[in-house]
Amino acid sequence: MLAEKGRWSGLASIAFHLSFLFIGLGAILAGTLGFDESLDLPDGLTAPVPHSELRVTSHGFDMKTVPVKEGDRITGYRPSVYSTDLELTDGGEALARKTITVNDPLRYSASNWLLTLITSSKINFHQSSYYQSSNGYVSVLQVTYKPGKSLIYVGFGLMMAGICALYFPHRRIWVKADESGTLLLGGRTNRSKVIFQRDFDRIANELRHTLGKQEA
Amino acid sequence: MDSITKIEEVLFIAALISYLVCSGIYIWYLISRNEKFVRVGTMLLYMGLLAQTVALGLRWYSSGHAPMSDLYESLSLFGWGIILFFLIAQHFYPVKAAGALVVPTAFLITSIAGVFYKGPEPLVPALQSYWLWIHVTIAMLSYGLFTLSFGAGFFYIVQEYLLKKNYRNVLYTFLILLSILGLALGFWAGSWWAEPAKVMDSVTQIVSNDYATSDYLKILGGGVIGLVVGCLLGFLAGKGASKPGFSSRLPSLDVLDEVSYRGIAFGFPLLTIGIITGAIWADQAWGRWWGWDPKETWSLITWLFYGAYLHTRLTMGWRGRHSAIIAVIGLIVVLFTYLGVNLFLSGLHSYAVPA
Incomplete structure (x- = not known):
């Protein structure tokens, strides 16, 4: 079973770096034709x-x-x-x-x-x-x-959107139950690994706690 | 109008005195952990903040524009912001110990603002725009966050040496950092002392400095004095910190690393937006987004620097000491962008008034 959050986070970095291209193109257009x-x-x-x-x-x-x-x-x-x-x-x-x-x-x-x-x-x-x-x-x-001004503004927009989205990392957690009833937890994130580790441990602990209660 | 300016001055000085006293109280807190005494300091800090708030408000009223145009207004606002953020942080997190670094920094910045005091003046035509407060506020917030990141990074390095019981390096860390800061502040004070002749370009109305040999000597002298004072303070602070017990007074390595990263993680987007709003404003005022004005160039250098920090951290997995060192050096770049450019180079951001 997989639970995930921020699947499009990988796009943020692409959007951010793509903005350089737009700004550059806009500047070239303005510089040559304007x-x-x-x-x-x-x-x-x-x-x-x-x-x-x-x-x-x-x-x-x-x-x-x-x-x-x-x-x-x-x-x-x-x-x-x-x-x-x-x-x-x-x-x-x-x-x-x-x-x-x-x-x-x-x-x-x-x-x-x-x-x-x-x-x-x-x-x-x-x-x-x-x-x-x-x-x-x-x-x-x-x-x-300045022809190309709209390209520059698209670039500014992409840059700001991309940079804000960078702070919503893609997090995934897998849970697997095997024959003996043992739960196996796995997780993966592309950013903020320390915080993810902390959250992951918290989830694992809570799971252990509630499952422990059910068994008793 | 004159009486308003007088009241503003009195309140500003009152705020300065309260920050000075609070600096002492917070440093004493780091040494003694006396909770009762620091509560008095916090109350005094709130009062100082209130006095400076009213002073800034009066300045806004008497000059007719947000207090962001000359060096006095800008630095006073910066010091005010640091105290405000610190008091908010202290309300929610157990970060009182950080006050020993933060409050003296705010005191230093606010007192430098006092050195540059000038009466209220109307804005020069180029700054008469609603973009002024948007652009400046965002840039200031990013500088504030980079300062926070620097502080956490510096204590990370100290804490790591303390845990390794490498007390000689603790002393060196304090010595190197405070002498560099002393040198930078000394150069800066020296350039203020030098008072070079102002030359204005008749077409662009850009004011630039015309330095004579005696001016250079004064700048150099300021630097030497700053270096000596920084060395002395660094030695004293380093000696004081080189004790086994000091480690437990600082936050843990994980917390310091995280805070240092968080400061840049939020400061970098703000710096980006600050540069973009500046470009949009420049297009409105002069019909160009970017003109390689010294401030623009240095803000780009700062931006690339912190961009490199984020890349080494997020894609190359740098952590701990390496990241902390970059965060510490980052503040020197920020200081040059914020203050050095205004004093050593000319340009539209120089806060100089065309004569």
Whole structure:
């Protein structure tokens, strides 16, 4: 007779290591077919989006500052928030508009959401930094296009699922009764052998205890 | 606002004093096994934890963000977490003896936080995201578990030598470990003492350190002082532990091996999730998952290191002393990832404020 627990535990390790493949493939796809370019956009001007026919316009760069203090003395100012009011156009036709900040990029896709999810064909406009020129502020954008993003996320998912499942080991216990009425117990596990040993001994002891009572 | 900052400071110092006193009480407990006295220590520890909790809460209120942005906030939170986990563990398991190592560690970390004290400040733009507390909390939990694993691994090595009555090696174990820790902490304190000039890249806004020769001398000096102090403490602790009776005060080899493994078995998934959340956040902020920033590189090294631990244990069947040694070395890698990177290398995780 066999009792077992966590039969699919062997898959956990496979899933975990398979995730490397997905992440690697996604990174290769993004690296070869995608792009990651820096774009300097002066206040109020329009610039072509790299590797495409699209154009992007800044409708204004905005910055808030906070004082930098040394004791009670103000020694300078540093930015607390900065943003660019960005508009994406295609031959004069407005496609999208958003005020982007450092952690809040503009993401645009021409196709429907399902196709976008599969091919991850989004162009992203990240607020990277800024600098001051003689004509005022210049917003620095990071324009990225990353096919293979969904593969990377599948990889992340597999990695997390696999690593959690690693802690549910595959445990098996066999019981065999022979002619003379002796019970033979055998067990096998693929992980956490010390704990299994302890549990196995406990089960064997309980069995001995209850069987002993029945006989008496 | 100023009075809130004052109250925060007072509470923080109160917590520090209580941790210092408790360190003494718990070490005394390991030596004397006086149950009544340690109960007073536990009560004092709860009070210290409460004071630090309120201090962190006030910090959250006055800065307007979770206390995780600069080194003071991060280290204070780390010390707080260690005490919290220890008190929970002590409530459920008979692990009071471990307090002799855990409470002084938490005191040390919290007092280093005090060294880096800075008034509350709003977050730099890159950190203004809900990912901050998710990413940092998970990373901190994994560091905490690796610390636990280190402690158990270290006592495993000591316990094994004690059982073999090899008292000279007990002394050497304490001596080597405390001098390495002393050296590392000394370098670290030295780099804080050096105060190198800050240079900011105008495009990426990444702040890096510009060291002069005198700065290097100060770092070296800090290291030498740390090494000497570590050697002395190691000698004293090693002499104290090299007694036949000390073995019975420590948990058994099986328990220490298991606890050390459990710490990594749970810390490793958390570190993995911490790195993944970091990658997702980086993609949102800068449009890239991975940029070989020093912190990212070192977290990968840490991850590979503990991955190797799990492989040697689960597939090659390493146990006991070998595993314990890896767990002990692991903490040095973790310490470099957590603190060394911030102080010696530049990058987005350096907690430095762009000027």
